[in-house]
Amino acid sequence: xxxxxxxxxxxxxxxxxxxxxxxxxxxxxxxxxxxxxxxxxxxxxxxxxxxxxxxxxxxxxxxxxxxxxxxxxxxxxxxxxxxxxxxxxxxxxxxxxxxxxxxxxxxxxxxxx
Amino acid sequence: xxxxxxxxxxxxxxxxxxxxxxxxxxxxxxxxxxxxxxxxxxxxxxxxxxxxxxxxxxxxxxxxxxxxxxxxxxxxxxxxxxxxxxxxxxxxxxxxxxxxxxxxxxxxxxxxxxxxxxxxxxxxxxxxxxxxxxxxxxxxxxxxxxxxxxxxxxxxxxxxxxxxxxxxxxxxxxxxxxxxxxxxxxxxxxxxxxxxxxxxxxxxxxxxxxxxxxxxxxxxxxxxxxxxxxxxxxxxxxxxxxxxxxxxxxxxxxxxxxxxxxxxxxxxxxxxxxxxxxxxxxxxxxxxxxxxxxxxxxxxxxxxxxxxxxxxxxxxxxxxxxxxxxxxxxxxxxxxxxxxxxxxxxxxxxxxxxxxxxxxxxxxxxxxxxxxxxxxxxxxxxxxxxxxxxxxxxxxxxxxxxxxxxxxxxxxxxxxxxxxxxxxxxxxxxxxxxxxxxxxxxxxxxxxxxxxxxxxxxxxxxxxxx
Numbered sequence: 190x191x192x193x194x195x196x197x198x199x200x201x202x203x204x205x206x207x208x209x210x211x212x213x214x215x216x217x218x219x220x221x222x223x224x225x226x227x228x229x230x231x232x233x234x235x236x237x238x239x240x241x242x243x244x245x246x247x248x249x250x251x252x253x254x255x256x257x258x259x260x261x262x263x264x265x266x267x268x269x270x271x272x273x274x275x276x277x278x279x280x281x282x283x284x285x286x287x288x289x290x291x292x293x294x295x296x297x298x299x300x301x302x
Numbered sequence: 303x304x305x306x307x308x309x310x311x312x313x314x315x316x317x318x319x320x321x322x323x324x325x326x327x328x329x330x331x332x333x334x335x336x337x338x339x340x341x342x343x344x345x346x347x348x349x350x351x352x353x354x355x356x357x358x359x360x361x362x363x364x365x366x367x368x369x370x371x372x373x374x375x376x377x378x379x380x381x382x383x384x385x386x387x388x389x390x391x392x393x394x395x396x397x398x399x400x401x402x403x404x405x406x407x408x409x410x411x412x413x414x415x416x417x418x419x420x421x422x423x424x425x426x427x428x429x430x431x432x433x434x435x436x437x438x439x440x441x442x443x444x445x446x447x448x449x450x451x452x453x454x455x456x457x458x459x460x461x462x463x464x465x466x467x468x469x470x471x472x473x474x475x476x477x478x479x480x481x482x483x484x485x486x487x488x489x490x491x492x493x494x495x496x497x498x499x500x501x502x503x504x505x506x507x508x509x510x511x512x513x514x515x516x517x518x519x520x521x522x523x524x525x526x527x528x529x530x531x532x533x534x535x536x537x538x539x540x541x542x543x544x545x546x547x548x549x550x551x552x553x554x555x556x557x558x559x560x561x562x563x564x565x566x567x568x569x570x571x572x573x574x575x576x577x578x579x580x581x582x583x584x585x586x587x588x589x590x591x592x593x594x595x596x597x598x599x600x601x602x603x604x605x606x607x608x609x610x611x612x613x614x615x616x617x618x619x620x621x622x623x624x625x626x627x628x629x630x631x632x633x634x635x636x637x638x639x640x641x642x643x644x645x646x647x648x649x650x651x652x653x654x655x656x657x658x659x660x661x662x663x664x665x666x667x668x669x670x671x672x673x674x675x676x677x678x679x680x681x682x683x684x685x686x687x688x689x690x691x692x693x694x695x696x697x698x699x700x701x702x703x704x705x706x707x708x709x710x711x712x713x714x715x716x717x718x719x720x721x722x723x724x725x726x727x728x729x730x731x732x733x734x735x736x737x738x739x740x741x742x743x744x745x746x747x748x749x750x751x752x753x754x755x756x757x758x759x760x761x762x763x764x765x766x767x768x
Contacts, residue, residue, distance in 0.1 A: 191517050276519040277469060278527075299516045 190273050192231060192300035193280040197293050199267035201239070216290035224272060229283060235268035267293065271300070346392055347383050354397040355380075355485030360457035361401050363520060366408055369464075369482065369510050375408035376400065382407070458483060459574045460520050462567070466535040467518045474509035475538045481506055484563045494545065494560055532575075536584050536645065539567045543588050547595075561592055572632075579639050583646030586632035590652035593625035599749075610753040614661035626656045644680040647672055666695035683709040691720055699724035715744035719754060726761065735761055 204210065224230035239258040246253050258265060270287060274280040280297050288295045355376065362372035379400045393399040465478040473495075480486045480494075492502035512518065523531040546560030568585040575581045597616035611617075633653040636646045651672045658664040673689035686709055694702035703724040711717040722737035738758045745751045 276517040277467075278519050278523075281469070297516075301515075 190275055191280075191302065193272050193274055193277075193284075194296075194298045194300055195270045195272060195280075195284050195287055196266055196296040196298070197268045197270075197287065197291055198264045198296065199293050200264055201262070204238075213291060220286055220290045221270075223286070224270070224283065229272045229274060229279075231271040231273055233268070233270040236266060239265050264294075344384065344388050347380065347387055350383070350392075350396040350400070351380055352485050354400055356458060356461070356483035357397060358400050358404055359482050360461040362404050362408065363461055363464075364457050365405055367520075369461075369513055371408060371412070372404075373482070374411070375404040378407040378411075379404035455570070455574055456522070458570060459522050462535055462571070463522055463531060464513060464518055464520050466531075466538045467513075468531070468534055469516065469518060470509055470512065472534075472538070472541070474505055474512075475534060476541055477502060477505050478509050479538050479567070480542065480560075480563065483567060486559075486563070490559075532578065532580070535571070536580060539564050539571065540584060540588070540645075542567070543591075547591060558595075561588075561595070564588060565592060579636050579641045580643040580645045582632050583636050583643060583649045586629045586636065586649035587645055587652060589625045589629035589632070590649060590656055593622040593629065593656065594620075596620040596622065610749045613655060616661075618659065621656070629653065630656060642675065642679065644676060647676040647679060651676070664695070666692055670696050683711050684714070687711060687714075687717060687720060694724060694727075699727045703728065713744060715741045715746070715750065715754075717741075718744065719757075722757070722761075731761055 205213075221230060221233055224233075242258040244255050244257065244259050246255075268291075270283075272280060272283050274283065277297070277299075280299075284295045284297045358376045358379070359369070359372050362375050363369050366372050366375065382403055383396075383400065387393075461482060462479065465482055466475045470478070476495075477491055480491045481488065486494075488503050488506060489499050492499040495502070497505075522528075542560050543564035546558060546562075546564060565585070565588050568581075568588050571581045572585040594613070594616060597618065597620035598611050598613075629649065630653050633646070633649050636642070636649070651669055654665055654669050654672070670689065670692040673685065673692050676685050677689060687706055690702040690705045693705065703721065706717060706721060706724075709717065718737045718741035722734045722741060725731075725734035725737060735758060738754055738761065742751055742754045742758070745754055
């Protein structure tokens with residue numbers, strides 16, 4: 190078994206209206222339940238908007254703290270799920286369900302082990 | 303002599319995509335340099351290499367569970383063959399000898415590396431030892447691995463689906479298929495696709511690293527998953543064929559090899575997936591197009607046009623009757639099965655052409671019907687262009703000329719060549735000349751440019767006479 194990071198990318202902007210968001214959250218919860226039942230679920234989280242992000246980096250001997258996301262982009266990481274899967278096809282199967290539930294593109298990356 | 307300009311040769315539906323390099327390539331990983339091409343010196347070894355490389359890599363990939371290790375092992379085995387065979391003679395089963403030697407070398411190599419606590423090597427060693435643990439002698443192992451041709455062929459089919467996995471970019475799918483299943487060297491593939499050898503080597507290294515790191519599986523997809531996964535496999539084989547048949551630019555000695563390699567892969571797929579009509583359709587399509595090679599590319603037949611001879615002008619005695627018979631039989635079987643798809647329909651169109659003893663005897667109404675079906679099954683501008691050519695044959699070029707405007711193919715040289723042809727037939731030579739000149743600017747290969755130039759010259763001569 191290997192682990193994969195499924196990153197959900199969402200456009201910058203205000204959150205969708207509650208009547209749009211609610212069914213999505215329900216689908217997402219159902220999918221998390223399905224992943225847990227299958228023994229595939231490792232961890233999942235949704236993130237606050239990038240406005241809330243802070244970047245910390247080393248500069249010489251100092252540690253610099255700056256406001257904002259690491260990179261300004263039209264899409265950003267909105268949430269992620271870590272899964273356990275036998276191979277890429279199995280991971281892509283879960284990613285397909287995740288993109289259907291969220292209606293957002295999902296990037297699949299293998300975790301180094 | 304331009305009066306009755308023949309229609310354009312039906313072109314493959316997918317014009318080969320020009321190589322598009324993604325952003326700057328990363329240098330190859332230091333621990334995995336591109337494998338040097340083997341140097342089989344003996345002609346017999348070279349023949350075995352070409353014929354058996356894909357089979358050996360496929361079997362070793364199953365045994366070792368890793369493509370990179372499999373390739374290294376097969377390279378080692380061929381190096382050993384170069385040292386041994388010239389003196390000791392070619393073994394009775396060259397493929398068996400290569401596979402057995404490769405397996406033994408791989409286990410030796412893995413034992414050495416496992417000692418260095420390489421987890422990857424240890425895992426592969428476990429798998430390799432498990433795969434042939436009971437077989438102590440090479441003969442037993444040979445029996446074990448080669449007892450059923452079926453096993454080996456299944457391995458090759460699995461490898462094909464791995465190479466053409468949709469998680470890999472198309473240019474990587476093509477390169478991997480030619481390298482691993484075709485046994486072409488990195489240099490040969492680079493030449494065929496007009497990219498620097500270092501670029502091709504890096505592309506292969508990165509694709510193999512992705513297969514390993516992302517764990518792209520080594521298996522034939524089943525059930526509902528199969529149709530979607532089969533599509534890129536067929537597309538890669540056809541892309542290889544097209545690149546050999548009408549190179550997107552330049553010319554090279556490897557091009558004919560690409561057609562042969564594509565047909566070889568097509569035959570393998572057709573044998574392994576006899577119940578998939580599109581697989582049979584693709585093989586039929588390639589065979590029927592290939593049957594006209596000698597008539598289409600005979601530089602001695604025509605001077606000045608670089609050897610491209612249009613379908614209508616071809617000396618049909620040069621057509622390969624054996625390939626036509628084989629292709630037509632496959633098309634008939636597809637028709638009986640009645641599960642049409644884009645490859646089968648294109649094969650059927652080519653079968654109608656192959657039926658006509660002379661260009662004037664072509665059943666254009668039948669071809670038009672098939673293009674209508676093709677546009678239903680797989681709508682696309684190139685198919686629409688070819689349909690317009692058939693329509694012009696059935697009812698004259700007027701409506702066809704109108705139809706090809708607005709297909710969005712302004713960057714495709716054949717659109718302008720077809721348009722020029724229609725305009726000539728409509729008695730509008732100045733517009734035709736302009737269209738030929740546009741086609742010339744866009745044409746990729748020297749042969750195509752030379753052909754268009756000869757058309758343009760013919761048009762001027764005709765204009766002066768008139």
